[in-house]
Every structure is written in C-alpha cells, then in structure tokens.
Amino acid sequence: MSEPQVDNPQYSRRGWKIAGLGLLITFNYAFLFPPVGDLFFDDGFSYLYWSIFTVSIGTPIAFVGLLLSIRDKWKIGKNIVIEIIFLIALFGNAFFWATLGTIGV
Secondary structure (H helix, E strand, O other), rough: OOOOOOOOOOOOOHHHHHHHHHHHHHHHHHHHHHHHHHHHOOOOOHHHHHHHHHHHHHHHHHHHHHHHHHHHHHHOOOOOOHHHHHHHHHHHHHHHHHHHOOOOO
C-alpha cells in the first residue's frame, strides 16, 4: 500500500467525471429538436416525458459529482467558482422541470 501524499496534494478529477456524466444526462435537448425527436418518439409529448425522466436521473448524479469536486478542490485550496456556477445552472434546470406543470395554473 502506498502512503498518502501530505506534502504535495494533487487534485483528483473524479468529481468532474461523475458530474460530467450527470450533466450530460440532465441537460438533454430532445425537446428543442421536435423533428428529430419525432423519429424516435411516436406522439408529440413522449420526448417531453423522456426529458423529465432524464432530468430526474441526471440531477442527483451531477450534484454528487460537483460536491465531490468542490470537496477535492477545497482541500488543496483551489478556486471553486466554476463548480458553483454549474450548481446554480443545475438547480435552475431542476427548478424549471419541477415547476413545468404549474405554468398554466
């Protein structure tokens, strides 16, 4: 077993690897391309349901990945502004999809 490095801490990109997968799943844009979506989905609204499903799966994955990245950067004293910006965008996207049904009320 190797000893952990105490003198020269290194930044691990494991958080961004997890967050990248979650962000890719979360920010799907099937609803922006209805002609392309019609090739894969039969009716007009199933791609909307697919988007809600992928947002509900991708948001927690991206959230955990960004928190891991923030923790790793915080330990070595790096700037975490990019992670904060992505967290704000992630929560904005989740809020949009969570309140989508109340637009017409």
